[in-house]
Amino acid sequence: MGLRLPLRRSTSFTPDHPALMEVPGPAALKMEANVLVMGADNVGKSALTVRFLTRRFIGEYGDMEFIYSHNLTVDGREILLHIWDVPSSQEQAEDGSSEEKRIQWADSFVLVYSICDRASFNILPLKVQFIKAAKEGQCQEKVPIVIVGNKRDLHHQRVVSSEEGRLLALSLDCGFYEVSAAEAYHGALMVFHGLAKLIPDTKLALKKGTGIRGIVKTMSAVFARKRTDSL
Numbered sequence: 001m002g003l004r005l006p007l008r009r010s011t012s013f014t015p016d017h018p019a020l021m022e023v024p025g026p027a028a029l030k031m032e033a034n035v036l037v038m039g040a041d042n043v044g045k046s047a048l049t050v051r052f053l054t055r056r057f058i059g060e061y062g063d064m065e066f067i068y069s070h071n072l073t074v075d076g077r078e079i080l081l082h083i084w085d086v087p088s089s090q091e092q093a094e095d096g097s098s099e100e101k102r103i104q105w106a107d108s109f110v111l112v113y114s115i116c117d118r119a120s121f122n123i124l125p126l127k128v129q130f131i132k133a134a135k136e137g138q139c140q141e142k143v144p145i146v147i148v149g150n151k152r153d154l155h156h157q158r159v160v161s162s163e164e165g166r167l168l169a170l171s172l173d174c175g176f177y178e179v180s181a182a183e184a185y186h187g188a189l190m191v192f193h194g195l196a197k198l199i200p201d202t203k204l205a206l207k208k209g210t211g212i213r214g215i216v217k218t219m220s221a222v223f224a225r226k227r228t229d230s231l
């Protein structure tokens with residue numbers, strides 16, 4: 001079965017946090033990277049993504065699936081991020097092979113859990129293992145992954161401590177952030193900025209020149225290989 005490519009949206013962006021205001025010099029490199037946002041249902045994957053893209057929290061996000069394209073300047077590198085936010089209803093309706101294909105498409109990963117939902121935290125080690133296994137052999141470099149504990153504003157409902165989150169991320173060799181997509185834009189910005197910093201130049205350079213055509217090409221390659229395998 002094929003993987004449905006979601007709609008695509010572009011956004012423009014100018015960081016306003018002083019630490020993030022970097023003026024790219026004339027030699028700034030223009031690069032691209034694919035980001036997959038993953039996690040259990042209801043943890044705030046869409047809220048975090050939309051907060052980063054639009055600075056807004058709109059409360060309810062429905063089940064629409066998009067790949068958003070968004071420019072970010074990090075360490076003098078201008079990076080066009082293609083961010084794929086997959087609703088959990090979509091994931092549940094698929095077989096595991098679709099998730100694997102999305103992982104192949106992605107260069108970097110945001111794994112979200114809710115600090116109020118222990119089960120959403122407990123699934124993370126397996127997810128990270130699955131990603132690392134799927135990406136192994138493709139490159140020697142470490143896979144860029146950040147773990148994000150969301151809903152930090154809900155103190156009274158907290159069941160996963162900050163320390164547990166930090167320790168898990170450390171043990172899995174991932175970045176770590178605790179944020180509230182509902183309360184602030186800055187946390188969401190730090191998540192995607194931090195992830196972009198983890199993506200090595202070599203990986204970005206390889207993606208140079210890929211946009212929607214590159215995504216379609218990647219998908220076609222995956223499916224062509226699959227069809228050949230099954231002959």
Ligand SMILES: Nc1nc2c(ncn2[C@@H]2O[C@H](COP(=O)(O)OP(=O)(O)OP(=O)(O)O)[C@@H](O)[C@H]2O)c(=O)[nH]1
Nearest residue numbers: 041042043044045046047059087088151180181182
């Ligand atoms: N209090 C609080 N609520 C949040 C936060 N982030 C998201 N929510 C709420 O949590 C619910 C789920 O948010 P979504 O962004 O749709 O979560 P999702 O992980 O994309 O959900 P799926 O569609 O199940 O994949 C919504 O009611 C949001 O308003 C947060 O930081 N704090």
